[in-house]
Amino acid sequence: MARHLLPALTLLFALPAAAIILQGQDLSRVFAAVAAPTDLLDGCGDVPEAVALAEELRDRALRIERYMESIDARKAELTQAETTLRERLAELRAQKGSITARQDGATQAVRTDIDRLIALYDQMKPAEAAAILTNLPADFAAEILMRVQPEAGARIIAAVEPRQAALLTAQMGARSVRNP
Numbered sequence: 001m002a003r004h005l006l007p008a009l010t011l012l013f014a015l016p017a018a019a020i021i022l023q024g025q026d027l028s029r030v031f032a033a034v035a036a037p038t039d040l041l042d043g044c045g046d047v048p049e050a051v052a053l054a055e056e057l058r059d060r061a062l063r064i065e066r067y068m069e070s071i072d073a074r075k076a077e078l079t080q081a082e083t084t085l086r087e088r089l090a091e092l093r094a095q096k097g098s099i100t101a102r103q104d105g106a107t108q109a110v111r112t113d114i115d116r117l118i119a120l121y122d123q124m125k126p127a128e129a130a131a132i133l134t135n136l137p138a139d140f141a142a143e144i145l146m147r148v149q150p151e152a153g154a155r156i157i158a159a160v161e162p163r164q165a166a167l168l169t170a171q172m173g174a175r176s177v178r179n180p
Helices: 002-023 027-035 048-123 126-133 138-147 150-159 162-178
Strands: none
Touching (some): 048 138, 126 138, 138 150, 138 162
16 A cells, blocks of 8 residues: 555646646746745744744745846846857958958959069060079079960070079979979
8 A cells, every 4th residue: 555655645746846847837936935835834833843944944945046046147147148259259250251352352463463473574585584583582583484384484494594594493393392
């Protein structure tokens, strides 16, 4: 008989709790109402243990209520922080987009300028181009020679003095090795 009593009592107490949860009620109000009834000490005021227990239950109910309030405050803070972070993320993405657009525009402008410079060297006479390239830094001159038309590059290197031509050729080979 005792074995059947425990599941029945469990069912008796669990059903109202399940109904409250399914209805979506605030559980803190339900527990506060149970923990702090107004007539808890009616007829028991002369029993010190009952008074102490009632005070302990009242204190616990207050602590739970404060804890629930602090949880609600933290939820609000987290929601505000999340909103702030989302706004900041949107700002940063917009800034990244504008920076990328500016960089793309600058890169395109540099490419256009380099293409004009290469076209200029393609149109020059090899002796004139060789005279100018020998006065440029070797890595820059090698870059120009790598980009001009192969026939024009060959004529320019042929017009450069042999020592300088060897240096430019080495620079061109080193560039090819660095940027496969």
